[in-house]
Amino acid sequence: MCAAVAARRGLRVVLIDHAVRRAEKIRISGGGRCNFTNLEGGRIERYFGEQSGFVRPALRAYPPDRFIALVRAHDIGFHEKHKGQLFCDDSSEQIIDMLGAECARGEVTEMRPCELRALSLASSPGKARFLLDTSEGKVSASHVAVATGGLSIPKIGATDLGYRLARQFGHRVVEPRPALVPLTFDAAAWADFVPLAGVALPVGIQSGGSPVFEDDLLFTHRGLSGPAVLQASSFWRSGTSLAVDLLNGLDAAHWLFAERQRAGQRPLGSALADRLPRRLASAWVERAGGPDLVRRRLAELGNRQIEQIAAQLRSWQILPGGTEGFRKAEVTSGGVATEEIDPRSMQSRRVAGLYFIGEVLDVTGWLGGYNFQWAWASAFVAADSMGR
Ligand SMILES: Cc1cc2nc3c(=O)[nH]c(=O)nc-3n(C[C@H](O)[C@H](O)[C@H](O)COP(=O)(O)OP(=O)(O)OC[C@H]3O[C@@H](n4cnc5c(N)ncnc54)[C@H](O)[C@@H]3O)c2cc1C
Structure with missing residues (x-):
């Protein structure tokens, strides 16, 4: 040029x-x-x-x-x-x-x-x-x-x-x-998510004081990629965590309360699978609260528990080990x-x-x-x- x-x-x-x-x-x-x-x-x-x-x-x-x-x-x-x-x-x-x-x-x-x-x-x-x-x-x-x-x-x-x-x-x-680089995770810490390689979903993601990037996140064998993650990677510093809004702006607490009212007999894992890829919904809930929580019916969840789950969905904290x-x-x-x-x-x-x-x-x-x-x-x- x-x-x-x-x-x-x-x-x-x-x-x-x-x-x-x-x-x-x-x-x-x-x-x-x-x-x-x-x-x-x-x-x-x-x-x-x-x-x-x-x-x-x-x-x-x-x-x-x-x-x-x-x-x-x-x-x-x-x-x-x-x-x-x-x-x-x-x-x-x-x-x-x-x-x-x-x-x-x-x-x-x-x-x-x-x-x-x-x-x-x-x-x-x-x-x-x-x-x-x-x-x-x-x-x-x-x-x-x-x-x-x-x-x-x-x-x-x-x-x-x-x-x-x-x-x-x-x-x-x-x-x-x-910069604009996929993020990698410690193999042991990431083991639960390795089977999700290839799964993609729209998220909001923020690294430190970066803007919130709303775009797709992609699970890979070694960690995370996709445009949202690449953007956030440019602002990421070793030893710091990133916050991922898995429901990309949705008011998770409001939605879970409404869903409990509408279909209280549904297991949490199944309700979440309406909003997240099914395999991610199960892996994420299992990690947050164990296999029991995946099967727990919405009606069995108290207000505080729903608020906690919603907060974690809105701001899933992940700690990369490095970049590619x-x-x-x-x-x-x-x-x-x-x-x-x-x-x-x-x-x-x-x-x-x-x-x-x-x-x-x-x-x-x-x-x-x-x-x-x-x-x-x-x-x-x-x-x-x-x-x-
Ligand atoms: C996979 C990939 C996809 C990308 N896609 C996009 C995109 O779609 N949109 C976008 O905006 N950006 C994209 N980028 C970024 C973009 O390509 C770069 O920011 C841009 O090319 C930078 O231009 P540049 O001229 O400064 O350097 P470069 O394009 O990197 O050119 C540098 C040149 O210097 C030469 N050179 C280097 N060292 C020496 C040496 N010792 N002696 C002689 N010559 C040397 C190299 O051979 C090269 O030709 C992408 C980058 C990659 C890697």
């Missing part, structure tokens, strides 16, 4: 990547259909990092509408799936081809696969401030944009190069952590600290001509197209600044 826009501004651009194939993350994104932006992608509270307002100027300069216009101009069909999330109708390859075509139009030179061995400042800074020593030869440049992403999915080429370059030029790096790590994380939170990056251009305040864009920065978006929106917007303002 940055290469294409810079080339359109009349610059000679070289795009260096060590991967054999172009834009692997786009290829695998959104289940192969690339959730390329979100209609609400301009809302700054959907992004987090040490400096919450950092994203504002770039998102203002390049809001989702502008990327949507580009997608339309390339005749790529798309649809809104859920909560403003825009996906290609056919394939994420279309977004890769679109960016490839934009680069070709600007005559961007691609060096790929190509290793960057060293980036240094030219000894007599003139027009070419930087010297790049690569496996394909030497390159000199007036501007360098570091767009090396985070540490997620090392098997398709993620490395810490961007963080190393940042440190080399005196920038601080906020500790990178896996960078191997499975969709993004990396943390990264190059934004305090010494100009938010209007992504240019380093320490080294003129050096830019950091996309996920390598300490900016992380919610699930749902926000991380690509950040990549496009930060790339755009950087290229625009280089052009000027």
